[in-house]
Structure formats: structure tokens, C-alpha cells
Amino acid sequence: GITPICVPTGVKHLHHAAVKFDIGVYFEANGHGTVVFSEKFDRVIRNAEQTNDAIKRLKLFSKVINEVVGDAMADLLIVELLLRWYGYSIESWEHDLYNDAPNVQLKIPVADRSKFKTTYEETTLLEPKGVQEKIDAFVSKYCGARAFVRPSGTENIVRVYAEAQDPKEAATLADDIACIIRELN
Known part of the structure; x- marks a missing residue:
């Protein structure tokens, strides 16, 4: 599973926490956020000579994401691709994977x-x-x-x-x- 990390309000705090992980994902309720990749990710995945399918997918995934500005359209495209890869639709994701607590x-x-x-x-x-x-x-x-x-x-x-x-x-x-x-x- 994924363990969420709690930080104070604001992108600067979210970003500081996210960069501690190989792949860090953060978003505020207002939609601001992005995905960041570590130097280790760069070394192991982006610069890998191996060509197995998993590494290829991770390389392509990291090329779509804009770490600097947090491009919402690119992020949404990645979400759609991941949902399709794992056999979910947007509707099933909304209803089956996440339930917002009242x-x-x-x-x-x-x-x-x-x-x-x-x-x-x-x-x-x-x-x-x-x-x-x-x-x-x-x-x-x-x-x-x-x-x-x-x-x-x-x-x-x-x-x-x-x-x-x-x-x-x-x-x-x-x-x-x-x-x-x-x-x-």
C-alpha cells in the first residue's frame, strides 16, 4: 500500500516531503501539485540500459510528467493510462477505489x-x-x-x-x- 504523509498546508511543504521518495506524488485539494522523481530514479530507470517492459513503461511515464509546473493535463493522461493498464474505468475508479469521507x-x-x-x-x-x-x-x-x-x-x-x-x-x-x-x- 501507499502511506500518505501529512505536512502543513501549502505546495512548498508538499514538495519538500515528496522529494524524499523515489517517486513522490503530491496534490492540494485545489489541484496544485505534481509528480517528482529522485536522482536514484534517474540513475536506475531513466539511464538504464535494460529494455524490459517495466523499465520502458517507467521511462515513458516519467517523460510525460512535468515535474516543474505540475501540468494537470499530463497528470490526467497518466491517470487515464494507469487506470486502463490496471483494468479500471474513470467511473470504477470514482466508485470503487476512493470513497471521500463525509x-x-x-x-x-x-x-x-x-x-x-x-x-x-x-x-x-x-x-x-x-x-x-x-x-x-x-x-x-x-x-x-x-x-x-x-x-x-x-x-x-x-x-x-x-x-x-x-x-x-x-x-x-x-x-x-x-x-x-x-x-x-
Whole structure:
């Protein structure tokens, strides 16, 4: 399987994490992202004298991808090719390979966003003290739920993300966390 890596918001953080892998893939929800290849990939695959089919496919794959600008059309073409190679259609990919968890995102105005400090990957709130424990208590009420808050990088708001197996549970969880944040103002 593939283990996702969590990093702070922003392409610069995603890129920094992706280059640690032989083939690194990253995308933000807004579509920004790309695929990057390591020096080891260049040495072993792009410069390989071997001509077996797997190496040929990897070489061609790496030639279509534009690592520098993250060409969305090239990336989409690669996705389509990979789906066909593995016997999937776009429709089956959408329905069978990925299920988006019900989630709610809220923006809560605050007097001073700098009072909210998170861990590096922005998934755990360190300050104000005691708030993460309250969030965890609400999250524990729902099976398969998760939630986090983080300050905006540009506005005096705190962003709330809540996810659960049921849309109503995700909405309730987000609202409960929003109340915690509002009480701090």
C-alpha cells in the first residue's frame, strides 16, 4: 500500500516531503501539485540500459510528467493510462477505489489567530492548552471520526475540519468544535 504523509498546508511543504521518495506524488485539494522523481530514479530507470517492459513503461511515464509546473493535463493522461493498464474505468475508479469521507470545513473568526499553535503537520492543537483534549473528547463520540483546527496563515480565523462516517455526525462534530473555538474569544 501507499502511506500518505501529512505536512502543513501549502505546495512548498508538499514538495519538500515528496522529494524524499523515489517517486513522490503530491496534490492540494485545489489541484496544485505534481509528480517528482529522485536522482536514484534517474540513475536506475531513466539511464538504464535494460529494455524490459517495466523499465520502458517507467521511462515513458516519467517523460510525460512535468515535474516543474505540475501540468494537470499530463497528470490526467497518466491517470487515464494507469487506470486502463490496471483494468479500471474513470467511473470504477470514482466508485470503487476512493470513497471521500463525509466532512465539514468551517472558518471561525477569532480576535488573534497567533494564539493557536499546532504541531508541524497542523493536525494537533498545542495552544491554547486544554483545547485539543476537548476536541479529542468530541471526536471519540463517533466511530472513524477525526478533526483538527488550525489558524489561517493570512486571516484572523481558525479553520475547523471534521470528518465522520455519517454526514450528520461530521456536521455535529464540526459545530461542537466551532463552539469550543468561539468560547475562547
